[in-house]
Amino acid sequence: MIGEGIQSTNQRKHSYVRDNVEVGFFTDPTVCIGCKACEVACKEWNEVPDDGYVWSGNSYDNTGHLGASTWRHVMFLEQDRAKGNQIAGPMSLDEDPFRWVFLSDVCKHCEEAGCLEACPTGSIVRTEVGSVLVQNDVCNGCGYCVVSCPFGVIDRRPSPLPDAGGAFKCTFCYDRQKSGLVPACAKVCPTESIVFGRLDDLRARGAERVRQLQQIGYNDAQLYDPTETSVRGIHAFFLILGEPEAYGLPPKPQIPTIYLKLAWTSAFATAIASIIATLLAFAFFR
Numbered sequence: 001m002i003g004e005g006i007q008s009t010n011q012r013k014h015s016y017v018r019d020n021v022e023v024g025f026f027t028d029p030t031v032c033i034g035c036k037a038c039e040v041a042c043k044e045w046n047e048v049p050d051d052g053y054v055w056s057g058n059s060y061d062n063t064g065h066l067g068a069s070t071w072r073h074v075m076f077l078e079q080d081r082a083k084g085n086q087i088a089g090p091m092s093l094d095e096d097p098f099r100w101v102f103l104s105d106v107c108k109h110c111e112e113a114g115c116l117e118a119c120p121t122g123s124i125v126r127t128e129v130g131s132v133l134v135q136n137d138v139c140n141g142c143g144y145c146v147v148s149c150p151f152g153v154i155d156r157r158p159s160p161l162p163d164a165g166g167a168f169k170c171t172f173c174y175d176r177q178k179s180g181l182v183p184a185c186a187k188v189c190p191t192e193s194i195v196f197g198r199l200d201d202l203r204a205r206g207a208e209r210v211r212q213l214q215q216i217g218y219n220d221a222q223l224y225d226p227t228e229t230s231v232r233g234i235h236a237f238f239l240i241l242g243e244p245e246a247y248g249l250p251p252k253p254q255i256p257t258i259y260l261k262l263a264w265t266s267a268f269a270t271a272i273a274s275i276i277a278t279l280l281a282f283a284f285f286r
Contacts, residue, residue, distance in 0.1 A: 009197035010187060013180040016198070022130035023177075024235040025186065025194055026202040027104055028209060030218070032193035034074055034102035038185035039063065042072040045173065045184040049161045065248075066105055068157035068168040072185050077101040077246060085217035103247055104185070104194055107132070107153045107170035109235035111227075114255035115145035115154050115169075123167075130199065130235050131172035141165040150231065150253035172235075199235060209239055224249055230258045 016023050042048060051069035054062055061076035083099035109131045116124045116132055123138035124145060134145075134154070145154050145167050154169040173183035181187075186196035195202060206223050213221040224244050225237035231253050244251050 008192065009201075010182055010189065010192055010195060012182075014177075014182070015180060017128050017174075017178050017180075020128045022199040022235070023172075023197060024109070024130075024199040024202050024237065025106065025183075025196055026206050026237060026239070027106075027194050028206075028239045029101050029103040029193065029241070030213060030221075030239065031191045032074070032102040032104060033191055034060070034076060035190065036063075036074045037188045037190060038104050038194060039070070039072045039074055041184040041188040042170075045176070046071065046171065048168075049157075051161075066107070066153050066155075066169075068155040068166075069161060071106065071168070071170040073105045075101075075103045075105055075247065077103065079242065079246065081242070083218075083241070084213070099241070101241060102193075103238065103240070104189075105247070106185070106236050107172075108151055108231075108237075109170075109172060110150075110253075110255070111232040111234065112230055112255055114148035114150055114231075114257065115167075117255065117257050118144040118148035120144060127172070127174055129172070129174075129177060131174060133171055133174050134167055134169060136163055136166050136168070139166045141167065143167070148256050150250055150255060152248075170236075203237070206237065206239060213239075226253050228252075230254045 048071060049069050051067065054064065056062070056064070059076050059078070061074070063070055063073045066073045077100070079099050079101065080096060081099060082097035083101075111130075113124070113132045116126065120142060121138055121140050123135045123140070125133050125135065127133050141156055143156055146156060154167050156167050157164050173181070176183060182196050186194045195205065203225070206225075210221050210223055218241060220242045222240060223237060224240050225233055227233040229252050238247075240247055240249070
């Protein structure tokens, strides 16, 4: 994509909403420079309120995590291991391996979304492009979606911020997409670490990128797209170096409703046992 100019899917107009085409984000941290342009563009376009400027002293990552007022989060990950075929130079302490990875995290827009299934008001809906959208004017602030998200993405906005009490997360810039525009975060990414486009094309691109990286020494490169779990894949998937836990990503995310079958089975068995016990009681003690 890089070098394609206006022919890049990050820059040209599209008709995905009109054509009911499933779209997604493919995020590649190996080309991310940690500039946070995606965070700024997301806040500016969506008028997401400021959530504080906290200097932890532990990292340049002042955002910390996704939340109701942070829909894009550039993670700064420091690890004591080599990056590809990296050789520690003379300036490193004891020539220990070290790598600094930047990853722009976002709502995953799950194929089977726990937040959508848990919402009692119909506030959360599936759009024409496969994304998961929260309608703030319908949300009652119950918080069921918060506890049902396996990634901890969605949250309620606290007072005194605007629309306090409601649940918020990335909208996939659905308003922009309806006008044929690319989501703001992908539009401004200078290295195209975030790539927007057709979901099937992005998955093919991601698999090819993993193959390229492994050929040049990035042996721990892999795609994070949990298609084998009850989530059934995500529309915002990532290339990662190492294990998903290092990025705060669950290795096998599950939506809570998969446990309903067991719960209903147990309830049914308990009801049958109660009926049998009652009948036996009447039979022996009448």
